[in-house]
Amino acid sequence: MARIASTRLSRLLTGWSSEGPGPLPRRLADALRELAARGDVAGGSVLPSQRELALVLGVSRSTVTAAYGLLESEGWLESVRGSGSRLRGSGAVDGYVTEGRLVSFDARSRTAAAAGGADLSSGALPGLGAVGEAVGALTGGDLGVLLGDDGYHPYGIPALREGIAAYYRAAGVPTEAGQILVTSGSQQAVWLVAQALVEPGDTVVVEDPTYRGALEALRARGARLVPVGGDGPDGGGDGADVAALRRLCAHVRPRLVYLQPTAHNPTGRSLDGAARREWQRVLAEQELFAVEDTACAELSLGDAPGGTAAPEAMVRSAPGAADEAAPVPLVAELPMGSSVTVGTLSKLFWGGLRVGWVRSSPQVVARLAKIKTSVDLSCSVVDQLVAVRLLDRLPEARARRRAELRGRRDAAEALLRAGAPHWEWSRPAGGPALWVRVPGADTEALAQLARRHGVSVVPGSAFSPVDGFRDRLRLPYGHGTDALAAALPTLLECAERAAC
Numbered sequence: 001m002a003r004i005a006s007t008r009l010s011r012l013l014t015g016w017s018s019e020g021p022g023p024l025p026r027r028l029a030d031a032l033r034e035l036a037a038r039g040d041v042a043g044g045s046v047l048p049s050q051r052e053l054a055l056v057l058g059v060s061r062s063t064v065t066a067a068y069g070l071l072e073s074e075g076w077l078e079s080v081r082g083s084g085s086r087l088r089g090s091g092a093v094d095g096y097v098t099e100g101r102l103v104s105f106d107a108r109s110r111t112a113a114a115a116g117g118a119d120l121s122s123g124a125l126p127g128l129g130a131v132g133e134a135v136g137a138l139t140g141g142d143l144g145v146l147l148g149d150d151g152y153h154p155y156g157i158p159a160l161r162e163g164i165a166a167y168y169r170a171a172g173v174p175t176e177a178g179q180i181l182v183t184s185g186s187q188q189a190v191w192l193v194a195q196a197l198v199e200p201g202d203t204v205v206v207e208d209p210t211y212r213g214a215l216e217a218l219r220a221r222g223a224r225l226v227p228v229g230g231d232g233p234d235g236g237g238d239g240a241d242v243a244a245l246r247r248l249c250a251h252v253r254p255r256l257v258y259l260q261p262t263a264h265n266p267t268g269r270s271l272d273g274a275a276r277r278e279w280q281r282v283l284a285e286q287e288l289f290a291v292e293d294t295a296c297a298e299l300s301l302g303d304a305p306g307g308t309a310a311p312e313a314m315v316r317s318a319p320g321a322a323d324e325a326a327p328v329p330l331v332a333e334l335p336m337g338s339s340v341t342v343g344t345l346s347k348l349f350w351g352g353l354r355v356g357w358v359r360s361s362p363q364v365v366a367r368l369a370k371i372k373t374s375v376d377l378s379c380s381v382v383d384q385l386v387a388v389r390l391l392d393r394l395p396e397a398r399a400r401r402r403a404e405l406r407g408r409r410d411a412a413e414a415l416l417r418a419g420a421p422h423w424e425w426s427r428p429a430g431g432p433a434l435w436v437r438v439p440g441a442d443t444e445a446l447a448q449l450a451r452r453h454g455v456s457v458v459p460g461s462a463f464s465p466v467d468g469f470r471d472r473l474r475l476p477y478g479h480g481t482d483a484l485a486a487a488l489p490t491l492l493e494c495a496e497r498a499a500c
Contacts, residue, residue, distance in 0.1 A: 002042065002044065002045050002046065003045065003046040003048075003084070004041055004045045004046070004047065004048070005048070005467055006048035006052045006053050006055070006056045006444075007056060007444050007459075007461045007462075007467040007470070008467070009041070009047070009048060009053065009056075010053075010056040010057060010444050010447075010448060011459075011462055012035055012040055012041070013028075013031050013032075013035070013057065013448075014451065015451065016028055016030070016031030017057075017059075017448070017451065017452045024059065024063050025063050025064075025066035025067045025070060026067075026070065028057075028059075028063060028064065028067035029066075029067040029068075029070040029071050029074075032047075032067065032071060032076070032077075032087070033071060033074070033076050035087075036076055036087050036088070041087055043087070043088055044086060044087070044088065045086070045087050046083065046084045046085065046086050046087075047068070047077070047084065047085045047086070047087055049084065050064040050065050050068060051064075055442065055445060056442070056444040056445055056448065057445065057448045058445035058446070058448045058449040058494075058497065058498055059448075068085055071087075072085075075088075076088060117453065117454020117455050117456070117487075118454065118455050118456070118483040118484070118486045118487035118490075119456045119483065120455065120456060120457045120458075120475055120476055120483055120484065120487055121456040121457060121458050122476065123265075123266075123431065123432040123433045123474070123476040123478055124351045124432075124478070125347070125350075125351070125401070125432055125478045125479070126350075126478075126479060127349065127350030127351075127352060127353075128348075128349050128350060128397055128400065128401075130349065130390060130393050130396070130397055131349050131350045131352075131353055131386070131390065134386045134389040134390050134393075135386055137389065138382070138385060138386065138389075142385050143381070143385070146381055151378075151381055152377050152378045153182075153378045153379075153381065153384075154369050154372065154373045154377065154378050155180070155181055155182065155365070155369050156180065156181065156182025156357070156378075156379060156384060157182070157381060157384045157385070157388075158177065159384075159385075159388050160182055160355075160384045160385075160387055160388050160391075161177040161178075161180040161182060162177045163387075163388050163391045164177075164180045164182075164343070164357050164359070164391070165177045165179065165180055166391075167391060167394070168329075168332075168359065171327070171328050172328065173328060173329065173332045175359060178362045178365070179336065179359055179360060179361065179362060179365060180357055180358070180359055180365070181357060181358045181360075181365045181368050181369050181372070182355065182356075182357050182379050182384060183355075183356045183357055183358060183372065183379065184354045184355075184356065184376065184379055185344055185346045185354045185355065185356040186293065186295040186342050186343065186344035186346065186347075186356040187213050187217075187356075188354075188356065188372070189342045189343075189344075189356045189357065189358045190211075190213060190214050190217050190291075190293065190342060191217045192358070192368045192371055192372055193217075193256075193291055193340055193342070193358070193368070194217040194218050194220070194221040194223070195221060195371050196364075196367045196368050196371055197255065197256055197289065197291075197340075197364075198218065198221045198222075198223050198255055198256065199221075199222075199255070200221065200222030200223070201222060201223075201224060202222075202223050202224065202254075202255035202256075203223070203224045203226055203252050203253070203254045203255055204218050204223040204224065204225055204226070204254060204255055204256055204257075204258060205226050205227075205228055205245060205248065205254045205256070205257040205258070205288075206218070206225055206226070206227055206228075206257075206258045206465050207227065207228065207229055207258075207259060207260065207264070208227030208228070208229060208464055208465055208466065208468060208469075209266055209267065209435075209460065209463035209464050209468070209469055209472075210258065210260065210264075210265075210463060210464075210465070211260060211265045211266075211293060211295075211463070212462050212463050214258055214293065215463070215465055218258070223255075225465040225466075226248060226252070226254070226465075227464070227465045227466055227468075228241045228244040228245050228248065229241035229244060242275075242278045242279055242282050245257070245282055245286075246282055246286070249286045249288075254288060255289065256288070256289040256290065256291055257283065257288050257289070257290050257291065258291045258293065259279070259290065259291070259292050259293070259330065260292070260293045260294075260295075260296070261275075261276060261279065261292065261330045262294060262296075262297040262300055262327050262330075262430065263296040263297050263298075263299050263300045263301075263327075263428075263429065263430025263431045264296070264430075264431070265295070265296050265431060265463075266431075266433060266435050266460075266463050266474045267426070267428065267435040268426075268428020268429060268430055268431040268433065268434070268435060269426065269428065269429055270300060270429040270430055271330075276330050279330060280330060280331075280333045280334065283331075283334055284333075284334060287338065288338070289338045289339070289340075290330075290331045290334060290338065290339045290340070291339075291340045291342065292329050292330055292331045292339070292340070292341050292342065293342045294327055294329060294341060294342060294343050295342060295343065295344045295346075295347050295356070296347055296430060296431050297327035297343075297430070298327060298347060298348040298394075298398060298401070299347055299348065299401060299402075299405065299430050299431050299432065300327065300402075300429060300430035301402055301405055301406050301409065301428070301429055301430050302402055329341045329359075336360065336361040337360075337361040337363065337364070339360065340358055340359070340360045340364065341358070341359040341360070342356065342357075342358060343356060343357050343358075343359065344356035344357070345387055345390060345391075348394075348397055348398065348401060349390055349397060353383060353386065353387065353390075354379070354380075354383060355379070355383055355384060355386075355387040405430075405431075405432060405477075405478065408432075408477045408478065408479075408480055408481065409427075409428065409434075409477055411477070411480070411481045412434055412475065412477035412481050412484055413425075413427065413434070415481050415484060415485055415488065416434070416436070416475075416488075419485075419488050419489075419492070420488065420491075420492060422439060423436050423437065423438055423439070424436070424437040424439065425437065432476050432477060432478030433474050433475055433476040433477060433478070434474070434475045434477065435460075435472060435474055436472060436473050436474075436475050437471050437472055438471055438472070438473060438495050439471065440471075440495075440499050441471060441495040441496075441498045441499055442470050442471070442498050442499075443459035443460055443461070443469075443470055443471060443472060443473050443498070444459045444461055444470055445494075445497075445498035446459065446473070446491070446494045446495050446497075446498040447459045447473075449494040449497055449498060450487070450490055450491060450494045453490045453494070454490075455487045455490045455491065455494075457473055457474075457475070457487070457491065458473070458474050459472070459473060460472025460473060460474070473491075
């Protein structure tokens with residue numbers, strides 16, 4: 001019987017303690033029953049022990065005991081001596097289910113925020129005015145000859161594929177339109193890679209921590225996730241560990257390696273030139289297939305942690321124009337047939353613009369396109385026409401975002417230094433959030449406690465393939481520091497109550 005980890009179950013149980021009638025045990029039982037009925041937890045799954053679940057939810061053991069008792073009396077739970085409590089009755093197809101990652105976008109979190117709480121669960125940025133201007137500038141003439149066909153372009157419209165190829169060529173990376181597949185954002189791109197290149201049981205190397213959307217896509221595919229490296233609050237940890245990968249390859253042949261070398265999500269770090277060259281060396285020596293996710297690379301702030309010089313991941317589109325630096329993929333030095341680069345306009349311009357892409361060999365692109373066609377036939381032509389216009393405004397958008405994010409990063413750091421001086425973090429080189437260590441606290445329990453006070457926040461374990469980093473929080477600052485300032489007293493109080 002499969003067991004569901006307490007940390008994963010905790011992330012599925014969102015909003016239960018503040019919603020619905022009745023005492024806390026009744027609400028917890030109702031929430032667990034709903035997970036079973038929806039199939040979010042597969043039938044037959046063994047739930048965590050009462051003590052373990054109580055710890056991560058920040059409630060008393062008696063609350064969980066009572067909730068389990070209610071479920072058992074209603075036929076939703078079966079206690080098996082020596083095996084634990086088995087959830088039953090979902091009738092769902094067994095398989096991995098995502099962890100409610102998009103809960104920050106649903107009505108419940110908006111209601112909580114409107115009620116005086118704070119939503120810190122998403123790092124997505126507000127849209128730039130350039131998007132509206134690009135939409136408003138579209139005319140019937142832009143559709144032109146495109147209206148003469150059926151509107152289905154599985155690989156993307158030619159103008160956008162060529163525009164993305166030119167984007168890489170401008171950064172010094174030779175690329176042709178045939179090496180580009182347009183996708184519905186970078187999340188679909190990562191999902192397609194997992195579907196096309198990974199078989200159930202394959203070993204996939206990931207950083208720890210890493211982008212949780214990638215973890216979901218790979219877990220859903222049945223991959224065996226092997227973390228390399230880690231993260232240190234003093235800045236000493238640089239993420240993925242090349243030596244660890246070499247040791248792993250002596251015993252196991254990974255199917256692929258998934259990396260974020262620039263503006264890493266969630267830590268915000270960027271590898272320096274020496275680290276990038278070492279990664280290029282080991283990937284080439286071991287002949288490993290590498291997937292580089294550059295979704296947040298355009299949110300690089302142009303400086304490395306500590307305010308040092310910009311990493312070699314950046315080149316300048318104009319002499320002296322540091323704010324116009326374009327990201328260069330680490331895998332650009334690797335054979336095209338054994339590498340994939342994932343990119344997007346959604347992070348830089350607006351999440352509502354669902355335009356991303358894959359850059360790889362024409363053979364890999366064709367394989368991904370075949371799967372994509374079975375899902376959505378093709379991306380919206382109108383969105384792609386907007387994206388063509390926005391590519392011309394990349395330097396302007398990049399400079400504006402960097403200026404905004406630098407100021408908001410500095411303000412967020414000042415706020416935490418004043419209000420939570422014992423918390424620890426390394427200055428991010430990019431991205432919209434701080435990766436914060438909360439000494440002595442279990443952030444899984446902290447997040448549950450905070451939700452009951454209207455504050456939504458994501459614990460560090462959500463970004464770990466092994467449920468690590470339970471002393472970390474990701475704290476977004478991309479919208480400014482108002483939400484963080486409003487939430488900080490609650491987070492501090494909950495940290496004390498969630499002391500390990």
